[in-house]
Amino acid sequence: MKQLIQRNLIKIGPLIGLIIITIILGLLSDNFFTLNNILNLLRQVSVNALIAFGMTFVILTAGIDLSVGSLLALGSALTAGLLSSGVDPMLSMLIGLLIGLALGAVNGLIITKGKVAPFIATLATMTIFRGATLVYTGGKPITGLSDSVSFQMIGKGYVFGVPFPAVIMMIAFVILFFVLRNTVFGRQVYAVGGNEEASILSGIKTDRVKVWVYALTGMLSVLAGIIITSRLNSAQPTAGTMYELDAIAAVVIGGTSLAGGRGRIAGTLVGALIIGVIDNGLNLLNVSSFYQQIVKGGVILLAVLMDRRSE
Amino acid sequence: MHSTPIVEMKQIDKSFAGNKVLKNVDFEVRSGEVHALMGENGAGKSTLIKVLTGIHPRDHGVIKVDGAEVDFTNPKQAEEMGISVIHQELNIIPYLTVAQNMFLGKELVYGKTGILHKKEMHQRTKESLKELGVTTIHPNDIAGDLSVGKQQMVEIARALSTKARLIVMDEPTAALTDREIYNLFRVVTELKKQGVSIIYISHRMEEIFHLCDRITILRDGQFVGCENIADTSFEAIVKMMVGRELGERFPERTHAVGDVIFEVENLKRDGLFQDVSFNVKEGEILGIAGLMGAGRSEVMEAIFGFQKKDGGTVKLLGKELHIKHPRDAVRAGIGFITEDRKAKGLVLGASIRENIALTNLRAVSKNGFISDAKEKNLVMDLIQKLQVRTTGKEQQVKSLSGGNQQKVVIAKWLGIHPRVLILDEPTRGVDVGAKKEIYTIMNELTQSGVAIMMISSELPEVLGVSDRIMVMHEGKVTGFLNRDEADQEKIMTAATGGNKHEAADPAQPH
Known part of the structure; x- marks a missing residue:
């Protein structure tokens, strides 16, 4: 019984943290609990959350993907290039997502077939993807994109008053939550991270699982990139710089173990919200962005320390 | 004194x-x-x-x-x-x-x-x-x-x-x-x-x-x-x-074995083993003896597709199997209870349910979606059948005793209804009571026709459980012994390559 309570406390620990932080910021700032601000916050969170969802899968397999930010920029730039040269917007975005999928799979193949540690492999591709983006864009933003409703909607639209990016985030969350919880693939993701050898010996093609996990992350990163591109109506060659760190932070705050095999995507959503709420709230309070970084780092540390204690 | x-x-x-x-x-x-x-x-x-x-x-x-x-x-x-x-x-x-x-x-x-x-x-x-x-x-x-x-x-x-x-x-x-x-x-x-x-x-x-x-x-x-x-x-x-009479240390084996169902011919892996040929009959337990480093586990891992092989064929029911990955072996109906259950057999941090389901994901799912009900039924059945002593199917396998962990490993393989089951040191680190239970399970499996290969370094176990014994030495098969003719000395002679005076057998009581 005691164990049961303890286990459930761990599960909702991050959520309690989120609620406490939200209440504090709400008390400190009059503008925090306005509908406008909440919706704004959800939109801000969606980009990081989408990347972090993918990162959750990667980390569950005991991997890491540092290339997400660069991949976001490269995917955005290529999509923007297609748009500005008049390709159908839906088709452009679809191609962009597929490029993300393919480049993510390349990460996975380097890691599995090349037997390179995920940290090193994605550190290398992070640099390569960023370089490729700079080459493709010539270091300048790509502007003059499509005026089509479908493209503009992605970053700026609303559904029943909810920002479209937040809607995308929630749909992605529901699908991925289900995938992890109720599919064979999801079970394999946990198993690979929990004990790779035992998984292979149980007849699981672990390499295939890993390649798909990185491919999924690549695609979600480009999806996040398209949201930014649509919102700014331009693709920036430096977009997504350091985004990998916020994504990893969201996963870790959400209670997923960097050692793999243990964690939940719901935790990641909460983790992303915590980071978003802190950023947003401290902005409203006019706290300097220098201090914001200290607070954010402190929260990450606190989350991990609490996770350790519950072990 | x-x-x-x-x-x-x-x-x-x-x-x-x-x-x-x-x-x-x-x-x-x-x-x-x-x-x-x-x-x-x-x-x-x-x-x-x-x-x-x-x-x-x-x-x-x-x-x-x-x-x-x-x-x-x-x-x-x-x-x-x-x-x-x-x-x-x-x-x-x-x-x-x-x-x-x-x-x-x-x-x-x-x-x-x-x-x-x-x-x-x-x-x-x-x-x-x-x-x-x-x-x-x-x-x-x-x-x-x-x-x-x-x-x-x-x-x-x-x-x-x-x-x-x-x-x-x-x-x-x-x-x-x-x-x-x-x-x-x-x-x-x-x-x-x-x-x-x-x-x-x-x-x-x-x-x-x-x-x-x-x-x-x-x-x-x-x-x-x-x-x-x-x-x-x-x-x-x-x-x-x-705290009770355990009866005979090894359960009696009474049933007759059937025809050959599993054949291995000229299996080799350069530098590790050569010319390994043997067969196993329906309902038979083939004990595999040898010193550590004789290549026994390597042969089994190669059969199972976990290690590569450089030549040789593996046949089940007369049909050649092309096993390139453990998945192929699992789908052909071969189970493998590995030597090191913590490193290779179990996901320690996961629950009993997740561990048992791991080899049975196809059976408990449809189009890639897991059915919670099917999974629960399968897992509860196996927990009961093997009498795993646990607080429930969600208990982490990490917190089980050695014997019960081993039962979970066996359970995950029973789920696939294997035709052939490989056991590598199945009772290592397992206490006497649980040992006997494991032997009994093996016995019951052979009664239902499963062909078993058991690697063991404990000679009394090899002698007590096997119908037939294959001995390996430095990557080669050096002998087969029937149950009634086998004794520790003959096994050790074959296991040390025939040089009897080299046979160091500390386990022999005097």
């Missing part, structure tokens, strides 16, 4: 979170004796040792060393009083040399400078090893390159260098080859002569009868008895351990 107790523990109580794990335990070790400590997994052996060495404080009771009451609060203090523990997982840093490991934490320096006195440490290491009669280990060897047996020797030497008078050995032979075991026994006998006492924890009855003077048995955290080895018997000890 010495009779002064070096250690006395009286009326020891210890609870963890309200759970009494030691109840009024008495334990005494005389100087110069080898004292076996036995009990099923979870009986409290490890806890008792941890209380003795001060890792866990006791709740109640008295501990005396040389007749004087002591109160250790950490293992270092125990070490200073001459009590050292050699754990199952050795305390060796693999990247350091033997000498560096020997003096870890107590390095010799020039005066108070902090500059290492390497020459002296080198010399003393050499001497300590020589005292043990070990000449094949050099102080400059990298510890990680040594075999487990040699690493253990380094640990023993290290214990002696701290003037240990009582050495606790926790399952010391679990990972040793037969020759290394032989060597260990020689060293233990030598230590005894020098007046050093040994607490010997093991599940291997043969070793205890061979090596020990007295035995103390624990059950459910309680002291059951202390006997002179000379005055007791295998059956008596088992009865004390499990």
